[in-house]
Amino acid sequence: MTVLDMRDVRKVYRSGDAEVVALDHATLAVDHGEIVALLGPSGSGKTTLLSIAGGLLAPTEGSVVVDGEDITGHDARRLTAFRREHVGFVFQSVNLVPFLTAEENLLVVDELGGGKGGRAARERARALLDELGLAARGSNMPSQLSGGERQRVAIGRALFNNPGLVLFDEPTSALDTQLGEQVMELIRREMKARDTAAVIVTHDTRMTHYADRVVRIVDGRLTADPVPA
Amino acid sequence: MFLAWHEMRRSKLRFGLLTGAVGLLVFLILFQQALLGGLITQFIGAVRNQSADVLVFNDQARKNIEGSIILPEQAAAVAAVEGVAVASPLGESTFTVQADGSETDAVVFGYVLGGPGAPTTLSAGRLPTADGEAVASEKDEADGFGIGDTVTVLGPGGTLDLTVVGVARDLNYSVSPTMFTSFDTFAAAKRVRNGLAEGTAVLPSVLAVQVADGADAEAVVERIAAAVGGVEPLTRQQAVDGSPGVSSVRTSFGVILGLFYLVVPLVTGLFFLIVTFQKASALTLLRAIGARARTLVVALLVQVVLVMALGSLVAFGLYAGALQGVKNLGVRVEVMPVVVTSLVVLALALVTSLVAVRRVLRIDPLDATTGAGVHL
Numbered sequence: 001m002t003v004l005d006m007r008d009v010r011k012v013y014r015s016g017d018a019e020v021v022a023l024d025h026a027t028l029a030v031d032h033g034e035i036v037a038l039l040g041p042s043g044s045g046k047t048t049l050l051s052i053a054g055g056l057l058a059p060t061e062g063s064v065v066v067d068g069e070d071i072t073g074h075d076a077r078r079l080t081a082f083r084r085e086h087v088g089f090v091f092q093s094v095n096l097v098p099f100l101t102a103e104e105n106l107l108v109v110d111e112l113g114g115g116k117g118g119r120a121a122r123e124r125a126r127a128l129l130d131e132l133g134l135a136a137r138g139s140n141m142p143s144q145l146s147g148g149e150r151q152r153v154a155i156g157r158a159l160f161n162n163p164g165l166v167l168f169d170e171p172t173s174a175l176d177t178q179l180g181e182q183v184m185e186l187i188r189r190e191m192k193a194r195d196t197a198a199v200i201v202t203h204d205t206r207m208t209h210y211a212d213r214v215v216r217i218v219d220g221r222l223t224a225d226p227v228p229a
Numbered sequence: 230m231f232l233a234w235h236e237m238r239r240s241k242l243r244f245g246l247l248t249g250a251v252g253l254l255v256f257l258i259l260f261q262q263a264l265l266g267g268l269i270t271q272f273i274g275a276v277r278n279q280s281a282d283v284l285v286f287n288d289q290a291r292k293n294i295e296g297s298i299i300l301p302e303q304a305a306a307v308a309a310v311e312g313v314a315v316a317s318p319l320g321e322s323t324f325t326v327q328a329d330g331s332e333t334d335a336v337v338f339g340y341v342l343g344g345p346g347a348p349t350t351l352s353a354g355r356l357p358t359a360d361g362e363a364v365a366s367e368k369d370e371a372d373g374f375g376i377g378d379t380v381t382v383l384g385p386g387g388t389l390d391l392t393v394v395g396v397a398r399d400l401n402y403s404v405s406p407t408m409f410t411s412f413d414t415f416a417a418a419k420r421v422r423n424g425l426a427e428g429t430a431v432l433p434s435v436l437a438v439q440v441a442d443g444a445d446a447e448a449v450v451e452r453i454a455a456a457v458g459g460v461e462p463l464t465r466q467q468a469v470d471g472s473p474g475v476s477s478v479r480t481s482f483g484v485i486l487g488l489f490y491l492v493v494p495l496v497t498g499l500f501f502l503i504v505t506f507q508k509a510s511a512l513t514l515l516r517a518i519g520a521r522a523r524t525l526v527v528a529l530l531v532q533v534v535l536v537m538a539l540g541s542l543v544a545f546g547l548y549a550g551a552l553q554g555v556k557n558l559g560v561r562v563e564v565m566p567v568v569v570t571s572l573v574v575l576a577l578a579l580v581t582s583l584v585a586v587r588r589v590l591r592i593d594p595l596d597a598t599t600g601a602g603v604h605l
């Protein structure tokens with residue numbers, strides 16, 4: 001079953017008279033439990049594609065269906081609810097709320113969804129942190145965590161609501177190779193354990209073998225990589 | 230609540246400092262208001278806390294009882310006006326008296342016993358029932374104006390003894406010890422002071438009017454003004470507010486208080502604007518992962534309310550403590566002004582926080598993908 005179904009998506013940015021075509025007739029389908037690596041040079045449109053898939057940005061043309069919900073014409077309010085309920089994000093830079101502990105950074109997802117933050121939510125947060133190797137870090141503030149630990153908390157946050165689709169924007173770019181590989185391995189393990197689909201943006205070809213499939217993007221155009229690494 | 234509370238918990242110093250600043254400023258407002266109230270009471274409490282519904286001044290007196298005098302024909306004309314039940318003489322003057330062994334200035338009011346113009350805030354003892362008896366201002370109890378004390382009016386015409394038989398709250402006039410006695414005793418005191426022969430007539434300063442049952446004081450004031458020449462009738466409240474001392478004190482305090490009422494919300498609004506800027510990237514992240522703008526606005530407003538509420542509590546503590554130290558200014562701790570001031574300041578702070586609210590509403594969740602977060 002398809003979790004993410006983007007068809008003929010175009011995104012044109014206008015700044016003054018200039019037009020930038022960030023995505024050009026991009027069509028991409030991702031199945032349940034499938035991990036897709038999106039590989040491309042800087043400025044090729046990777047973040048733009050991720051933003052459209054995650055309901056952060058409306059496409060200029062084309063349609064986007066996630067988890068069976070067509071979000072193409074959603075207004076800002078419905079997109080907010082969609083992001084809260086259906087997707088998980090791990091962003092390139094800021095991922096944690098600095099005044100919340102690691103555990104609270106997970107619980108905030110429940111809170112935003114109107115949850116009561118009760119025992120069940122706390123137990124779930126602890127189990128998830130445990131799974132990510134952060135059992136002893138739950139009450140640490142983000143500033144007291146290493147880069148890799150922070151990235152793992154962000155992964156936990158993205159998974160907390162059991163989304164069908166998790167979007168990663170360069171999750172390893174700030175980490176050294178060894179740590180990066182560990183994080184990728186962790187991502188793969190967690191996705192497979194939950195049968196969750198993932199799109200992982202990277203420009204590092206050494207990371208692509210953790211994916212089931214590699215999609216390349218150049219100047220806003222997608223080309224599928226026939227041979228999975 | 231979750232976000233608001235955890236953020237405050239983790240930034241205790243920052244929010245504590247703001248709360249402290251708000252507390253101090255609100256305290257200053259409360260204290261000044263109390264001083265203003267106390268000062269006004271000491272200027273004009275005797276007029277506010279006497280029983281006449283309407284006071285009729287000479288129209289040359291500019292609402293100042295010291296400079297007013299009422300002629301017998303005016304008194305008769307006022308008494309004849311419809312709606313006037315009783316119009317009786319009320320005299321007021323400042324005397325040199327001997328109290329508790331030392332000389333001091335005191336104000337004496339003379340009213341017709343049993344008629345309008347009697348003190349209404351008796352706190353101990355009784356009202357005078359005979360000539361030579363007086364009710365004194367409670368504030369000066371310890372200075373020779375307590376029940377059973379004798380106060381002696383001095384003058385070229387000899388001396389006159391007044392016996393204090395009761396004390397009443399907030400009964401001062403012109404910031405002096407004040408006594409209410411019978412009009413005849415007042416007249417006798419005036420003759421003593423001015424060295425006049427016994428039996429010389431003493432004119433009242435104003436007329437104390439009691440309106441007929443069911444009559445409206447303001448309507449009676451209008452009728453007197455229309456019917457009688459050369460007088461300026463005022464309701465009790467108008468006489469208080471119009472008194473020259475009161476209005477000048479109100480004006481100067483008003484400017485200072487107005488500035489304080491502006492400063493508190495400005496400080497609060499600026500603080501929350503800065504804090505909102507500083508955590509812009511966290512707010513952007515929260516919006517990106519599905520926080521409604523409303524959730525973040527509510528969190529902000531909850532913080533404003535908490536800070537203002539705690540600040541008001543701090544202010545109340547300081548206020549209650551400080552008023553213990555200035556008891557002799559005639560100032561009392563009252564809860565209502567504190568509640569009203571706190572609510573007004575809270576409302577103003579919520580208004581200025583709208584600038585920060587606007588920032589929150591303008592956050593673009595897409596910025597989470599670039600980490601920009603801050604749009605100035």
Ligand SMILES: Nc1ncnc2c1ncn2[C@@H]1O[C@H](COP(=O)(O)OP(=O)(O)OP(=O)(O)O)[C@@H](O)[C@H]1O
Pocket residue numbers: 013014015020021022040041042043044045046047048049203
């Ligand atoms: N808000 C915007 N306004 C105008 N142009 C934009 C905007 N956002 C992105 N672009 C342009 O769209 C193109 C694609 O940008 P995008 O951020 O998707 O690239 P990317 O592949 O994620 O790059 P990187 O690897 O550097 O993160 C770039 O040319 C970029 O300059």
Ligand SMILES: [Mg+2]
Pocket residue numbers: 046047048092169
């Ligand atoms: Mg990018």
